[in-house]
Amino acid sequence: MKYVTEFRSGALAQKLAREIAALVEPGREVKIMEVCGGHTHAIYKHGVEDLVPAEVDFVHGPGCPVCVIPMGRVDDAIALAERPEVVFTTFGDMMRVPGARGSLLEAKARGADVRMVYSPLDALELARRTPDRQIVFFGIGFETTAPATAITLLRARADGIRNFSVFCNHVTIAPPLRAILDSPGLRLDAFIAPGHVSTVIGTRVYDFIVEEYAKPVVVTAFEPLDILQAVVMTLRQLREGRCEVENQYTRVVRRDGNPRALAALEETMELRETFEWRGLGWIERSALRLRHELADWDAERRFELPGRRIADPKACQCGEVLIGAIKPWECRVFGTACTPERPIGTCMVSSEGACAAYYNYGRLARRRERVPV
């Protein structure tokens, strides 16, 4: 596996680990939020926490596209999927996310035609092949996946495919970061900013974090060596008293992002006035909907949706986990009422969710932390 193993070298990891150890001030904790669920997943999958001193605390941020979808939207998705004329297509991760009426996986077992796709283009292809059915694609994700939806919409319009539509739940990364930075009692020293989102939107969007909130930002790729290198870069900024948006992912990310992807987004989608985030509540101008010109491909306009708002379950502390106020295992239902097989909160569903990553990979570390020596 060329181009992957190079970024997982144990020898290089040891070298970076020594650098990190030399950069921390003993006893002074540095809280670094890795915004993206992909980072959370990589940290746990490769055991990155074992290579950094206790002073470096990874706080898992809100960048898991599955985790931020509120229950009401899942219910809307299920309502769509249950319409007899609809084939509901979705990324695999979303299948297990619970709404108030169960998950898409359960809806499928009850008879709804729910199919997993790897790309919205696969859903469009399905629409082309099955003209007698309505193919709805569940548009999920940040600016990472939104351009693929945008390009699919443009192709659907160009080819005149009318039995295809998108249930758009795409969200944007900057507003929840601001919401987190504005939340009272927040203790964060720096951000490891998402790599893949930044390939699309560039790094300028994070300028407000250094300018208005004085927190260093390092845009980072997803291999474990990348993450360790980002920790080195972050600690250097803190030690040298710098506060900048740095780019660790120079092999792909450009300051201005990807203009073609941004143009496709601009052509097809616009900001919603407000959107509800799981655990974070309503955040203004934080999500995308289809533009009026694409109304014919907008599932929200083509079909009637229940659109009911479902309050997050009371016991669930996903919101506090998502802003890093508490660790997954500090949630009152973690590992007891809320497990990957019966998730209450979305953070427990996707392998990118902080709770699921912790539950699946990291319980041992916590056990170690709690065992008195």
Added chain:
Amino acid sequence: MTRARRPKLRDPIVTLAHGAGGKATSALVEGLFLEELGGPLLEALGDSAVIELNGSRFAFTTDSYVVTPIFFPGGSIGELAVNGTVNDLAVAGARPRYLSAGFVVEEGFPVADLRRVAAAMGRAAAAAGVTIAAGDTKVVERGKADGLYVNTAGVGEIPDGVALGPERVQPGDRVIVSGTLGDHGMAVMIARGGLELEVDLESDTAPVHELVASLLHLGPAVRWMRDPTRGGLATALNELTAQAQVAVRLREDALPIRRAVAGACEILGIDPLYVACEGRFVAIVAADAAEAALACLRAHPLGAEAADVGEIGADPPGLVLLDTSFGGSRIVDMLVGDPLPRIC
């Protein structure tokens, strides 16, 4: 020896997760079937039941095969149905002897394909030295089945002196796999199409009884064996740690995984530890016999890539851990449902 707490089945309906071999499957099997059908033979939850009749011991097992597509690189549902049951008998320490074959065929299924499957079963049975001694055929209406399902049951003789079981596994023992991991599962996933991955990869479907028999010459140093089919090596070892109340510590850089399998898994966001093998087994062997076990496996073409991948520990009981190549460690848990590809 059985797990302390039996998982509860709380789901109102059966979903695909119940068939994926992970936690939901355990809940279905233990929370429903064991409760209704229980008894000491079934409770053991081994690959085969071990039955004593007139002083002789027999292994007895059954398995149903529902693979899509029916023909894939390296084999078909026919080879799978024979080899899968042969292997379930073999890893119980038995010499496979007799198989039954049941066919559920969907109306409209091409006879030529059915003949190809039956011929594949005949060849596989001859290669494994088993006799297909009984059979059954059912045809269902179009749309009521997905082409063809095959069920096989099998009986094998357990030679005197062979004693395998989770209770024999001890801290310090080694974890040995007989070959590369995940070939079958990935070959089938890629053969389904839709991924547009061009990968040169074949299923590993094969009978492992000869390989097992040669290993059994090491005597009581061989503690426990299993063929890591659905749910892969991770699931097989989680079942062991739950039953034996031991820990397993795997070394990521020792795992034999083909580059094509690793690459396809990487693209799909799937962990090869959970991907099915159909011609491999995992054996727990006493540490001082590990070298001999590897030599004996590697002497056989099917075992050329056998590897010592980890160790049995005492603590923490019930957990499978992995030391990553990167230098960290993590838990390798039971899967929750089907391995679903990640969004991004």
